[in-house]
Amino acid sequence: MTTIEETALVALLDMPSLLIEADKVVFANRAATALLGAHIVGQDVRLALRQPDAMALINARDGGHAKVKGISVSGSLWDMACHVLSGGRRLVLLQDLSIQASVARAHADFVANASHELRTPLAAILGYVETLEDAKAGDDPATRARFLGIIRREAQRMQSLVEDLMSLSRIEAVKHDRPETVIDLAALVREAAGETQASITLEMKTAAPNVAVQGDRGQIAQVLRNLIDNAVKYGDPTKPVSVILEATPDTGWASVSVHDEGEGIAPEHLPRLTERFYRADASRSRAVGGTGLGLSIVKHIIERHRGFFDISSRVGEGTTASIMLPTVQG
Ligand SMILES: Nc1ncnc2c1ncn2[C@@H]1O[C@H](COP(=O)(O)OP(=O)(O)OP(=O)(O)O)[C@@H](O)[C@H]1O
Numbered sequence: 001m002t003t004i005e006e007t008a009l010v011a012l013l014d015m016p017s018l019l020i021e022a023d024k025v026v027f028a029n030r031a032a033t034a035l036l037g038a039h040i041v042g043q044d045v046r047l048a049l050r051q052p053d054a055m056a057l058i059n060a061r062d063g064g065h066a067k068v069k070g071i072s073v074s075g076s077l078w079d080m081a082c083h084v085l086s087g088g089r090r091l092v093l094l095q096d097l098s099i100q101a102s103v104a105r106a107h108a109d110f111v112a113n114a115s116h117e118l119r120t121p122l123a124a125i126l127g128y129v130e131t132l133e134d135a136k137a138g139d140d141p142a143t144r145a146r147f148l149g150i151i152r153r154e155a156q157r158m159q160s161l162v163e164d165l166m167s168l169s170r171i172e173a174v175k176h177d178r179p180e181t182v183i184d185l186a187a188l189v190r191e192a193a194g195e196t197q198a199s200i201t202l203e204m205k206t207a208a209p210n211v212a213v214q215g216d217r218g219q220i221a222q223v224l225r226n227l228i229d230n231a232v233k234y235g236d237p238t239k240p241v242s243v244i245l246e247a248t249p250d251t252g253w254a255s256v257s258v259h260d261e262g263e264g265i266a267p268e269h270l271p272r273l274t275e276r277f278y279r280a281d282a283s284r285s286r287a288v289g290g291t292g293l294g295l296s297i298v299k300h301i302i303e304r305h306r307g308f309f310d311i312s313s314r315v316g317e318g319t320t321a322s323i324m325l326p327t328v329q330g
């Protein structure tokens with residue numbers, strides 16, 4: 001017989017937990033019924049769990065631990081513990097490992113993507129160096145200049161990728177500390193718009209000349225650079241990019257929108273653009289030197305500043321990328 005103390009203790013546990021006696025589920029705590037349904041109490045444990053590895057563990061004489069897959073939700077991963085209690089009853093505890101497993105998978109994917117992105121320009125550099133070492137190509141000044149140009153471009157690509165990777169890891173390291181210094185967003189927008197060679201129309205919809213936000217100057221400048229860089233790279237070169245700063249003191253928010261009249265982005269890509277290395281049109285982005293890290297850097301920085309990032313686009317019409325940041329009384 002299950003004791004009152006046993007069930008009272010199991011009821012207190014946060015993890016899905018079951019008491020089993022003579023192959024029947026005699027008690028399931030709230031987390032277990034949320035996972036497997038309230039009907040499992042009184043049911044044969046084989047029916048309740050429907051998982052052969054889990055059954056093997058429950059039937060093992062001394063209990064133990066095992067990793068079991070697909071309990072309740074297919075693709076889920078659990079650490080299952082089975083403890084033998086007095087009278088042959090068993091206490092089964094389930095710990096969800098799915099999140100850890102998906103973090104580990106994302107990490108492995110990230111390393112694989114980063115290595116692949118570095119290997120591609122590296123292979124080109126080594127190939128052209130080898131060709132230049134061959135007297136026939138190396139001695140011709142025109143060929144030599146052309147190949148050196150390619151080597152320089154590919155090396156710069158590697159450099160900017162390494163800088164972006166370092167920048168991502170720096171941002172990740174501080175993502176929980178909100179910056180405390182007060183900066184002027186209006187000044188940063190003017191600077192960022194002035195830095196680029198491309199034609200930009202700047203619109204400042206603000207009552208005061210300054211827009212005070214709590215922020216990391218370098219990081220917000222990086223966000224603006226990345227958004228303007230995208231609008232210039234993927235926009236229509238014959239049309240200006242517009243940058244609009246809007247701030248009304250009573251809302252407590254300021255926004256910066258960067259708009260281009262380029263080809264736009266198909267709707268299915270929009271939700272994934274802030275994933276690392278995600279490119280809507282990989283061959284086109286690669287041709288303009290993009291590695292797909294810019295918007296994931298933007299997303300992380302804006303989250304750290306307790307703001308919002310949004311990108312909207314219409315194919316054939318253009319794209320608008322916007323950030324919103326909380327303002328402070330300047
Ligand atoms: N203004 C835009 N117009 C059209 N497509 C865009 C625009 N901005 C971003 N994209 C698409 O979103 C993808 C991701 O953008 P992101 O800035 O993260 O990477 P990237 O520009 O390719 O590379 P990086 O910024 O790292 O140099 C781009 O590859 C491009 O396909």
Ligand SMILES: [Mg+2]
Binds near residue numbers: 226229230290293294
């Ligand atoms: Mg970019």
